[in-house]
Amino acid sequence: METILAQSVGSLNRPIISGLVKDIIHVPARVDLRERALHPGHMALLLDGFVSRHIDDHLGQRQVVALQIPGDFIDLCAPPPRQHEHDIATISTTRLALIDSHGLWEALGAHPDLTRKLWSIGLMEAAIHRQWIFRQGRLSARARLAHFLCEMNIRLLKIGQSNGHSFRLPLTQSDLSEICGLSSVHINRVLKDLREMSLCLFRFGRVDITDPIKLANLAQFDPHYLDPPHCLPFPSPHAKEF
Amino acid sequence: METILAQSVGSLNRPIISGLVKDIIHVPARVDLRERALHPGHMALLLDGFVSRHIDDHLGQRQVVALQIPGDFIDLCAPPPRQHEHDIATISTTRLALIDSHGLWEALGAHPDLTRKLWSIGLMEAAIHRQWIFRQGRLSARARLAHFLCEMNIRLLKIGQSNGHSFRLPLTQSDLSEICGLSSVHINRVLKDLREMSLCLFRFGRVDITDPIKLANLAQFDPHYLDPPHCLPFPSPHAKEF
């Protein structure tokens, strides 16, 4: 846990969060986290596995609005009384560190570094959301799927779970359809296309990107929205390095 | 400006931000704000008018990823060295309060209220992003447009620029198409549909919602994602009321 924490909030802030972890829990796949683990006012750090945040339409059709991978915070400081506007569920089996969010808020006052870091995590999350809006709005089915796979490749690369062209992605084709806003039948056909174009291969919960450059090109994917701000939001007198 | 500021950050925090305003500028419609007004490391409060945040595809087709209305912050604490991953432009003529973001960051340390408030503004922005993803992914053209109009109605209502069924919305049909991820021709047809269904009327930059309930129903629109957290994220010893 410590290494993943250091990756998420920086080695400086690691011990602070570490001290706020109340429990580490294991959750099976396909479990609603709102009901089971994440009570209002709590938050969690995803240590292992995949978690989806989604909104269902009135026929129960699901739209995934975010996919969380290890190292992501879930419901970072979401205010308790606020009715949640989306659902959260595990996709694979997961390991979660439950964090005392009240304690975290107290800690923020004393640690401007941590505030800045969590703030910028929120900013990146919003940037990812915006790319997803772009994807759904302007890209063809092929490009959409390709764009998503490119994003996962980079995000997993950053946490050491991809080597740049091959990674585990424990999703069904139906999951992919709920992510990309397409029918699962069409996802199947698009996957076939990408395979036959020798761009990438998806099977058994694993992705092999045959031609990363062509795939990114098809997807109009520009990874810089995933770059962490190498210099932090605002210089602060309290912390020079980071 | 003061009243709109109080609405955005609360009357308690109003004077703090007020003191950080470096300039108030007027910008004509259809101007790229990245080039003209918002230099890296600056941020702004939109006082008047409409601003779009958008991403262009490689053919120059535009996808609007957020629409800012008076009272919204633009580029809230976006870190200067980070390459921006989307563009910003005025839609109508606007009035902007330019804010010293370095000074703001300094102020955060001393004002936990303000931190909490700005944090929750960021959360709401992300919640709106998620609804947009849902909209593009799961709704038909009709529902998408209806959903957007419902959202604008509520958001403008909250700042006193809608009476609940009628408001100014200075967008062209082409703007609407870039927001909803549809062609402008199709937007035209959908507007006609909504008009003929007696749900709402859009012309001359003005929206009249004839039947708010039916419209919201068609859009599967549930406004609670726009609710401000009535109790704040986390109780803080420094500020009881808010």
Add this chain to the structure above:
DNA sequence: CGCCCTGTTGACTTACGTCAAAACTAGTGG
């Protein structure tokens, strides 16, 4: 006046959805 931008409409195309059947996989229990 003529130009440009926006809106409107019609004819035609296409990308994607829907429905349905079959193949394949994995888990369960006899």
Add this chain to the structure above:
DNA sequence: CCACTAGTTTTGACGTAAGTCAACAGGGCG
């Protein structure tokens, strides 16, 4: 080891929502 089931994946046939192209109309403005 073999049914038996349930969840995926794959394919085909067909329907439809939305895109594209193109023409025209109206308003604002030099």
